[in-house]
Amino acid sequence: MADTKRALIDSLQKNILQWEGYKPPELGERKSFGLNTIEANFPNSVFPMRAVHEIVCDNTEQATASSGFISGLLSVLMQNGGACMWISLSGNMYPVALKSFEVEPDRIIFIHLKKDKDVLWVMEEALKCAGLTAVVGELSEFDFKQSRRLQLAVEQSGVTGFILRNRSNKMVSTACAARWHVKPLASEAIDGLPGLGFPRWQVELLRVRNGKPGNWIIEWSDSGFTPIVKEQSNHQIQKAG
Amino acid sequence: MQKRYMVIWFRHLTTDWLTLHKPELKDAPFAFIAPERNRIIITAANTIAETQGIYSGMTAADAKAITNNLKVMNHLPGKEAKLLKQLGLWCIRYTPTVAVDLPDSLILDISGCAHLWGGERGYLKEVVNKIRSSGYDARAAIADTIGAAWAISHYGKTTPIVGCGEQAQALLNLPPIALRLENSVLQKQQKLGFSTIKSFIQIPRTVLRRRFGDSFLLRLAQAFGTEDEHFVPLTPPVPYTERLPCLEPIRTAKAIEVAITKLLESLCMRLQQEGKGIRKAILKCYRVDGKMVHATISTNRGSHSVSHLFKLFELQINKIEPALGIELFLLEASKVEDIDPIQEKFWVGKPGLHDTALAELLDKLAGKIGDKAIYRYLPSENYWPERAIKKTSSLTETPTTKWRNDRPRPIRLLQRPEPIEVMALLPDYPPKFFTYKGKRHIVEKADGPERIEREWWHDKGAHRDYYAIEDTEGQRYWLFRSGHYDAAPQWYLHGFFA
Numbered sequence: 001m002a003d004t005k006r007a008l009i010d011s012l013q014k015n016i017l018q019w020e021g022y023k024p025p026e027l028g029e030r031k032s033f034g035l036n037t038i039e040a041n042f043p044n045s046v047f048p049m050r051a052v053h054e055i056v057c058d059n060t061e062q063a064t065a066s067s068g069f070i071s072g073l074l075s076v077l078m079q080n081g082g083a084c085m086w087i088s089l090s091g092n093m094y095p096v097a098l099k100s101f102e103v104e105p106d107r108i109i110f111i112h113l114k115k116d117k118d119v120l121w122v123m124e125e126a127l128k129c130a131g132l133t134a135v136v137g138e139l140s141e142f143d144f145k146q147s148r149r150l151q152l153a154v155e156q157s158g159v160t161g162f163i164l165r166n167r168s169n170k171m172v173s174t175a176c177a178a179r180w181h182v183k184p185l186a187s188e189a190i191d192g193l194p195g196l197g198f199p200r201w202q203v204e205l206l207r208v209r210n211g212k213p214g215n216w217i218i219e220w221s222d223s224g225f226t227p228i229v230k231e232q233s234n235h236q237i238q239k240a241g
Numbered sequence: 242m243q244k245r246y247m248v249i250w251f252r253h254l255t256t257d258w259l260t261l262h263k264p265e266l267k268d269a270p271f272a273f274i275a276p277e278r279n280r281i282i283i284t285a286a287n288t289i290a291e292t293q294g295i296y297s298g299m300t301a302a303d304a305k306a307i308t309n310n311l312k313v314m315n316h317l318p319g320k321e322a323k324l325l326k327q328l329g330l331w332c333i334r335y336t337p338t339v340a341v342d343l344p345d346s347l348i349l350d351i352s353g354c355a356h357l358w359g360g361e362r363g364y365l366k367e368v369v370n371k372i373r374s375s376g377y378d379a380r381a382a383i384a385d386t387i388g389a390a391w392a393i394s395h396y397g398k399t400t401p402i403v404g405c406g407e408q409a410q411a412l413l414n415l416p417p418i419a420l421r422l423e424n425s426v427l428q429k430q431q432k433l434g435f436s437t438i439k440s441f442i443q444i445p446r447t448v449l450r451r452r453f454g455d456s457f458l459l460r461l462a463q464a465f466g467t468e469d470e471h472f473v474p475l476t477p478p479v480p481y482t483e484r485l486p487c488l489e490p491i492r493t494a495k496a497i498e499v500a501i502t503k504l505l506e507s508l509c510m511r512l513q514q515e516g517k518g519i520r521k522a523i524l525k526c527y528r529v530d531g532k533m534v535h536a537t538i539s540t541n542r543g544s545h546s547v548s549h550l551f552k553l554f555e556l557q558i559n560k561i562e563p564a565l566g567i568e569l570f571l572l573e574a575s576k577v578e579d580i581d582p583i584q585e586k587f588w589v590g591k592p593g594l595h596d597t598a599l600a601e602l603l604d605k606l607a608g609k610i611g612d613k614a615i616y617r618y619l620p621s622e623n624y625w626p627e628r629a630i631k632k633t634s635s636l637t638e639t640p641t642t643k644w645r646n647d648r649p650r651p652i653r654l655l656q657r658p659e660p661i662e663v664m665a666l667l668p669d670y671p672p673k674f675f676t677y678k679g680k681r682h683i684v685e686k687a688d689g690p691e692r693i694e695r696e697w698w699h700d701k702g703a704h705r706d707y708y709a710i711e712d713t714e715g716q717r718y719w720l721f722r723s724g725h726y727d728a729a730p731q732w733y734l735h736g737f738f739a
Contacts, residue, residue, distance in 0.1 A: 060653070060737060061714075061716040061737060063653075064651075064652055064653050064717075064737035064738065064739055065739055067652050067653065067739060068652055068738075068739020069739070071652065071739070081593045082593055083593050083594045083596070083599060090653070091656070092653045092654055092655055092656060093652065093653060093654075094626075094630075094650060094651055094652060094653060094654035094736060095618040095630055096620070096626075096629055096630060096644065096645070096646070096650045097646075097650040097651055097652040097738075097739070098652070099644040099645070099646040100646045100649075100650070101652075101739075104644070105618055105620075105630075105644055106617060106618065106619055106620075106639070106640050106644075107593075107594060108617070108618075109603070109615060109616070109617055109636075110615075110616045110617070110618065111606070111610070111614055111615050111616075112614050112616070113610065113614060118610060121609070122606055122609075122610065125602060125605060125606065126602060126606075129598050129599060129601075129602040130596075130598055131593070131596030131597070131598035131599030131600075131602065132596075132599060132602075183715075184714070184715045184716045184717060184739075185715040186685065186686075186711060186713075186714075186715035187686070187711060187715070187717070189686070194686070195686060195687065195688040195709075196649070196686050196687075196688050196709050196711050196717065196738075197686075199717070199738065199739045200715070201739075220739070
């Protein structure tokens with residue numbers, strides 16, 4: 001009896017997802033980000049690519065960590081030679097470093113703007129353009145209506161959008177598929193050598209549509225994203241959470 | 242195609258202009274004067290002065306003796322050229338090729354234009370009436386050659402339009418001065434009693450050459466059409482141009498949109514047939530009040546897509562001020578390039594830098610935010626961090642060298658390194674802690690130093706010793722010490738690692 005109920009609820013959930021527009025991806029389309037543990041928290045266990053992701057950060061250090069995390073995702077998204085647009089307010093992205101995240105820096109078009117309003121306009125236009133693979137926009141403030149516009153644009157074109165919200169005072173509800181928070185964590189020395197290790201972040205999935213929020217420690221090493229699961233890490237998560 | 246030329250002669254160019262600017266001079270005789278060989282002579286006189294017997298070339302003293310209320314103004318050098326250029330640009334609404342013929346005429350190549358105004362008679366009437374209503378006294382003539390048109394416009398007494406191949410007949414009764422001859426030749430002819438062209442046209446050319454020189458024969462041949470005459474048009478003709486004259490002046494944005502679409506359709510059709518695409522285009526709108534407003538677009542890649550180009554112009558429509566109305570639209574493709582239709586098909590639907598949709602998007606963005614805000618970066622063979630990248634605005638330029646990632650580089654680099662306070666134990670040691678923006682960071686781990694020398698051929702100054710630093714909170718920074726340790730060096734924060 002309980003099994004049939006379980007199966008019924010499962011199938012119902014799948015149907016609901018489908019009605020809400022979440023189709024299970026075809027085999028060829030599926031891309032692995034090396035983030036299996038995180039991807040499991042998304043609907044159908046797939047990282048939503050036709051969506052706008054929002055990454056909130058409180059200071060420049062967190063914004064930098066977030067840029068690193070986005071770059072790591074871009075490296076997977078841009079595997080097939082796609083192009084990306086990075087719309088920035090700060091104008092201090094240093095393309096050389098992107099190479100260490102396996103992104104070809106010359107395939108990124110940088111746009112330097114001064115106002116949130118312009119960023120939103122450019123972002124919406126860019127998200128409508130199917131010639132791009134991903135669009136990253138740095139913003140400080142935006143509201144539900146604007147996020148809805150971006151989400152609609154994305155659903156048409158299939159471009160992945162990332163919004164980097166730096167120093168936003170208000171935590172408003174948005175129509176973005178997911179809200180992330182990336183914080184830098186102390187790196188671990190490689191093979192006990194002194195000096196800096198691979199960049200390591202605390203990645204929090206604060207909100208996700210039809211998925212489960214979560215909290216992980218991720219490292220960017222030579223082989224891409226590496227989730228770190230350790231006693232100590234768990235301890236840290238509890239402390240951070 | 243049979244060439245037809247029109248010459249417009251402004252009989253009182255400078256005086257008419259002055260009357261327009263100072264209406265109080267309308268009923269008074271006045272003249273422009275200029276010193277010449279220790280005499281003051283009249284260079285131009287207005288109609289009233291001319292009826293009183295004053296003509297240009299007369300000395301000012303004589304003129305003042307004839308009329309006691311003659312006003313004289315100093316001759317303005319270069320004014321004629323300026324005025325003629327203005328008038329010539331205005332005439333572009335009648336024909337694309339207009340040339341200035343100093344001191345007082347305009348040459349219009351009207352081949353294939355006159356039928357738009359119902360034939361040459363209508364055309365001439367329209368042009369002359371419009372010019373006269375704007376306050377300039379003008380005479381115009383149409384003929385097969387510039388020489389004949391010039392002669393008839395200045396000295397013709399009967400009809401101003403000389404039919405095809407009839408210029409010889411029309412010229413015969415005119416004085417030799419109508420052939421635009423030099424003064425010395427004219428004086429000789431006067432001495433010999435040649436008062437009309439008819440009187441020497443029968444004389445063998447060899448004899449004429451001996452007496453009057455080659456230039457005289459050239460002028461004669463040019464007027465009669467046996468020799469070609471070239472002129473330099475005011476605006477160089479753009480090979481890809483479309484014109485749209487409007488029956489009634491256009492004032493609304495909607496109408497401008499319609500006009501742009503129409504122009505684009507015909508221009509793009511032509512470009513498509515020739516396998517070309519627009520890189521730069523300019524829309525010129527000639528207004529009723531004689532002014533011209535324009536809108537410019539440029540694309541990253543040659544395009545002949547009407548919808549795309551229209552979108553680019555659409556962003557500019559609000560910059561076009563129609564004022565009283567626009568009567569002529571001119572769309573010029575000032576820069577075109579070959580496009581390969583096969584390649585275009587090949588790239589469609591494949592995301593990447595070669596995608597047409599992306600190029601079109603960037604065109605649109607450039608139209609709104611300016612192309613100065615859009616960059617791509619290419620690697621540059623330099624160690625100095627600020628110079629390790631170079632900006633490019635092209636979408637297709639590929640890196641000539643590899644991107645280097647053998648050294649740690651921050652993902653965010655401050656445009657200007659910011660000074661920080663540090664505490665370092667020993668020379669060449671990374672700092673123990675540093676203060677940035679009032680916050681103290683205790684250094685946990687560090688890599689370095691990486692010394693980067695300045696490129697002396699670019700600028701002078703101290704080298705930099707860079708350290709990659711991680712603080713107790715796990716935040717990673719790129720710091721450097723400027724110069725050697727001995728003289729209390731300044732430390733800077735230059736970037737943030739992910």
